[in-house]
Amino acid sequence: MNTIYEDGTYLQNHPTWHEEDSPWKAKQIAKIIKRNNLNPLTICEIGCGAGEILNSLQTEFSDKTSFYGYEISPNAFEICNSKSNKKLHFFLKDLLNEKEAIFDLVMAIDVFEHVEEYFGFLRKLKEKGKYKLFHIPLDLSVQTVLRSSPILKDRLLYGHIHYFTKETALATLKDTGYEVLDYFYTCPCLELQNRGGWKSSLLNVPRKLLFSINQDLAVRILGRFSLLVLAK
Template structure:
């Protein structure tokens, strides 16, 4: 079974019945933050791999008058998104690169590229489709995750992560694919999201203390963070 078939069948949905929609307000807030910080001017936003659509629905409240659309290949996630569709947010059960030729002001790729088998080809193909791209990429590679081993393998088995990054490797990947990095910041998923595992809750204080002392070192050693990136 290919990775794409995992999303097009019931396999991913059975393992992740909420499609992580409970994380959408938190992710949308970080997208809003990087947009405002860079004073972007835009009329539309497209999310590739929009899941159940809740990120776009949250952004529609933050940016009234902006057209938003989401593309999704998983029928189960699309059905949930379509049921919540409201003007000016639209959802499509389509492969963005194969079934659309439209150009957008901003394309969102939120926790997507780690699932794509040939992510370099994907990044190169999508580059010309918008003025700006906003990525959210989990930084799965850390000293503690490599020492324990099983966290990375669990991500592969349960949520379909095929590729694993740390800050420098994802920024270098984007540059190699022709992107210009405009801005980026860490997001603390293991600190800020609810329903964390016991081990993550135990690591909250060490992560906070180390992060206050040296952000890059804390992320690389202890993990628990993702990277929000604005590129063109």
């Protein structure tokens, strides 16, 4: 699956590399870090894409914090490397192969659902920082399983090859040696404009209403949520 990120296929499907969603994701990340009273001096993102999450995070932390992005796609690296500055550094390398690269906080934002051997990936990533932060799409829900087309669409369009519920996502982290410290749901389809097609937009009204009543039930039935998880 890595070839679609290295041969230009993913860039062709997503010319911005989801750069437009990054400021919103950065705010969710800053929220969970601050509510757990963490003060990381080094923050790293594996699979940093366009680098805009790290770029946006600079405004959320003091000048003492440095940011590092690792990316295997030459196309994405060309985008993110243009944003480098004295606090923000990018590398066209696989972080897991860099023995000396250790950080206070390592982030994998919408990453391991793309990785073929994701258990091995998670075990190796665990050694790269004291704290780890994951953003995990919860592709499995009653409506996506019944319709099946949303899952197949995400497979073809976004390269998702593993599918999770909240319970299986958390169990996966625990099975690979992580201690889960905190988590909460995020929903880009409710908070960002122009997310999904008209069918998804029609579901946003009941999705928002049900989520206000019972979060787990809304996620389990209607889907299109993700899980932000802080672990160590």
